[in-house]
Amino acid sequence: MTITTCIFDAYGTLFDVAAAARLAAEEPGQDDWAAKWPALAADWRAKQLQYTWLRAITGEHCDFWQVTRDGLDWALERQELDGNPELRERLLALYWELQAYPEVPEMLAALKSAGLNTAILSNGSPDMLNGAVGSAGLEALLDDVLSVESVGIFKPARQVYDLVGQRFGCTPEQVLFVSSNGWDAAGASGYGFRTVWVNRASEPVDRLPARPGEVLSDLTRIPDLAGA
Structure with a gap:
């Protein structure tokens, strides 16, 4: 799909x-x-x-x-x-002013140019996330910023991943979920998302029931994996 x-x-x-x-x-x-x-x-x-x-x-x-x-x-x-x-x-x-990784703006711009939905799904509170997005100048490259505060539990609870389908009307199979946390990528894989673990530190894959679909060292290839 x-x-x-x-x-x-x-x-x-x-x-x-x-x-x-x-x-x-x-x-x-x-x-x-x-x-x-x-x-x-x-x-x-x-x-x-x-x-x-x-x-x-x-x-x-x-x-x-x-x-x-x-x-x-x-x-x-x-x-x-x-x-x-x-x-x-x-x-x-x-x-509140964390730097974005260098490849982030170009990567997100490529996804948007291809007509894909782009959003954050984070444990962060809305104020924290909006501060980081604004500081990095990414507002125009994201369709939404989704926070766990709307469901009152942190990832990897399934209620958090439910927020994506509720917001964008998509099935899990239509979602490419990207995280630098191996446990988060595994949780999202178990939920049904296609997943990428951004493993910048070259760590071993977590021993969990589900595994990330792809493992990358940075975000550069995300548009290719998304078909952008």
Whole structure:
């Protein structure tokens, strides 16, 4: 069946989640902690995701901004940086302005030129997502930004993937779903989407009941896979 709709995870897929820590470390006067930014970014992202899974399991939903702050607080404490409130506020501010990966604008433009629907489906809260999309200048290249806040549970719950068909009137087989998270791509494959895992770090495939349909190192080939 022909692909009509291309759906993208946001954080780590379109937007570089390590950018906040990297940019903060590059600012003047940050030499005392700058060497720690890769570990800080990795810890922050890991805890952010873990908290979404745990909250989904326990039914204690909150918005993504809360788990983003909670994950950062854990990461700062682990790196012995929790006594630096100015750094915390700077990192949180930068998270609203994450950089898009370099290939993103051209890739999305190719999909739009081919007449395909394009949208984000993310754990992010609407305000966070709109901030990132606006900062990256992607508004004209996306038909919609779908957030889990409309169903009150994080991915990979099936209710989240249901949002795509509800919005675009398509079947799962008509959707190409793209995520940098292996577990998300697997969950979407199990749902019935055609999937791409953007595996920038060359990690092993997760041992889950479903597997990504394609594995790429970046987003450059997405228009080809979508038939654009």
